[in-house]
Amino acid sequence: MTQRFKITVEYDGGPFVGWQRQPNGPSVQQALEEAVTALSGEEPFVQGAGRTDSGVHALAQVAHFDLEKEIASDALQGALNHHLKAWPVSVVLVEAVSEEFHARFSATGRAYLYRILNRRAQPALDEGRVWWVPIKLDAERMQEAAQVLVGHHDFSSFRAAECQANSPVKTLDRLDVTRQGDEIAVIAEARSFLHHQVRNMVGSLKLVGQGRWSAARLKKALEARDRTAAGPTAPAEGLYLTRVTYD
């Protein structure tokens, strides 16, 4: 009899090609699958809630897998973390769940944080953890314009060419921009996102922050339903998957 486990995982995306296993480099999924195999001898598929891109971080990615080995959640967490020591990946929570739980399909919400370091001086402590933007950004202006994107829209203008979603129509529940000292935080919440959607929205909001775009221009970009109408993609290093919600 197998037991399904739900795990909550923190990682530094820097050294990885992303969440998903790929032939061209180490992935978070592979690191986790190898840790599971090392402790159990089994080779389950570790299913993530979402595929973070290369360089994208997670405070609380969620995944699930099935084990035949009988093991308590606490012991499983300790063993996973022991076998993950070579990687900047840490399993912060392990829960035994019913086999109806699916990390991806049961998820009802996802939250991301995008961190911008907005000061003249480059980051010393947060190198690789923020997007460094040395030109002054107006966070209030960004916050006001961001509300244009909140709601039920066709987000084709903010969708990567490789996006595999069936539809470009999504409901964006929250897009908040706040400044604290030199740091600007963008918080995005939705049931699900298109590929690169958060980074593409942030790339356009940055144009608003530096005064090159108005909120009306951002609205026009959304309505164009054309990737070339919107701003560039913000770098991966500022993005964090912070929460996956289940009912």
Place this chain on the structure above:
Amino acid sequence: MTQRFKITVEYDGGPFVGWQRQPNGPSVQQALEEAVTALSGEEPFVQGAGRTDSGVHALAQVAHFDLEKEIASDALQGALNHHLKAWPVSVVLVEAVSEEFHARFSATGRAYLYRILNRRAQPALDEGRVWWVPIKLDAERMQEAAQVLVGHHDFSSFRAAECQANSPVKTLDRLDVTRQGDEIAVIAEARSFLHHQVRNMVGSLKLVGQGRWSAARLKKALEARDRTAAGPTAPAEGLYLTRVTYD
């Protein structure tokens, strides 16, 4: 004619032997002095407000130096940061000051933050930036006991053997312990500190947090005026110099 400059510096202490130049490895002071020389051809001594130990970080260390080269503060900041790119050191502010300003002797206060990650799972994103303590600590108990140390005391029990201060008597203005989620922050403020004082106080507070020591036991350690009566030294990687105050 020379001009004195006050600089505010952020750094990751990880790759350094500490603030001060030493023959056994790279120091923050050396990185800064070499950057000054690269941009000016001059070889001034860069005087820091305090000497952080190997591995200790700074959000806002303060230093000063004199230059004969005529250069505006903004241009100096840009040039310093350009020449510091090889190091996790960033000059966040440059101010032209009178020659009466002295980074060390004019300072009237110093503030430190000590970060403890208190959860079972090792840090993934904050590796090298926090002290990971997997056993549960009671932050409220730590906060209560910490108040024993606040005030004017002989801190010999929390002083490193190599400390060069004239007197072990200091006034600790603030020692606050707070928990936010899995992280415990200890904030310490004083006019000045003894060598290792913050790390030694944190090492003892950790014993209080895990229930091994009472506040009374901590008071006894203070009153013993003997380093061996107090707890072990907390690791450098959790410590940040966060502020130096001038009148």
